[in-house]
Amino acid sequence: MSAGAGSGLAGIVIADTRKSKVDGVNGRLYYGGYSIFDLAEHATFEETAYLLWNDKLPTQSELDDFKQQIAGELSVPSQILDVLKLLPKDSHPMGVLRTGVSMLGNFDTEAEDNSPEANKRKALRLLAKTTTLTAAWARIREGKDPIEPKPEYSIAENFIYTMRGEAPEATDVRAVDIYLILLADHGFNASTFTGRVVTSTDGDMYSAITAAIGALKGPKHGGANEAAMRLFMEIGDIDKVDAFFADEVKGNGRKIMGIGHRVYKAPDPRGTVLHEQAKVLAESTNNSKWYELAKKLEELARNDDYFIERKLYANVDYYSAIVLYTLQIPVDFFTPLFAMSRMAGWTANIIEQWADNRLIRPSANYIGDIDLEWVAIGDR
């Protein structure tokens, strides 16, 4: 079957999965059968990761044990932190994360063991250490020392604590936790697919995750949250939204970052939850400037025929940019936070891929010449 030139594999089903179901028509998302609306309301990120890895929710004792295992894996080898200190301070945090995660593989004695047991242990290590690595770079690039995570803290708590160096506040922790839950898995998105392709070569988990991070970095995928915030900052003021929409979007055909989705032709359910979170945070911090600006731009798009005809709605990245900015997370750390969350889904998909692993190797439709006559180099 030909996917057709330029199709981007849209709608092509390439495997069965129990991890997540993206219902693009109705705007719904499920992890292991549970709606993300319920998970965002009731679960923690740790519980969500457990669900994705085990295809069932944990009992209390299973969750306690799981959290203890994560706590035991939070530390990153000091040699890796030393290497990060050598990197140029203006390195993009996603590039640093890609490098750091790759190095984790060099320090893991089980890196080349692809057994299901070892893969589960590595998934847990990756989930725990990615948070530590991300926060470490935020400090190292400012000339500060990384902070050792606390074993009694959750992943969300540790992220805030090791980044800011202060005890995290409950509202901030819940906002980060909800963000981590909502982005944990999403069908065969580009980065998950990348991880599966590497795995399909019998490649090790660290190679697969390093490649997945590279795929997530692009602005058409994970990088859209950063790009959306930069767009809001470029507009700068709610009074300039109308002119921006008329001149740049309608006049110059500029894309609004954080709007549109390959699968959702209805409002992105994650965006709906994050919109509410952005509103709550704007109110609780008395800083509604960016929320109001983003809301106005979205409303203009939502009522515009061009966007209506193409079923373009705010996706997960649109309001998550406002949530993360209000939480004072540096803009270039938005995508690493996405990676921290998606680590749960990437590793779950890699483990699932291993269970029935076959080389993913599609074909191309060759459109060049054939049987050309060889011309000696001096005669060309």
Ligand code: COA
């Ligand atoms: N603003 C304005 N127009 C947009 C748009 C946006 N954010 N997103 C898509 N469109 C338009 C395209 O120009 C195209 O118009 P056309 O039919 O006149 O050619 C049409 O909508 C379909 O978009 P296309 O880019 O072909 O769809 P896709 O499925 O290949 O791409 C995205 C989906 C996500 C890459 C795309 O919507 C996009 O670039 N969005 C902004 C980046 C983003 O938020 N990415 C995160 C996704 S979670």
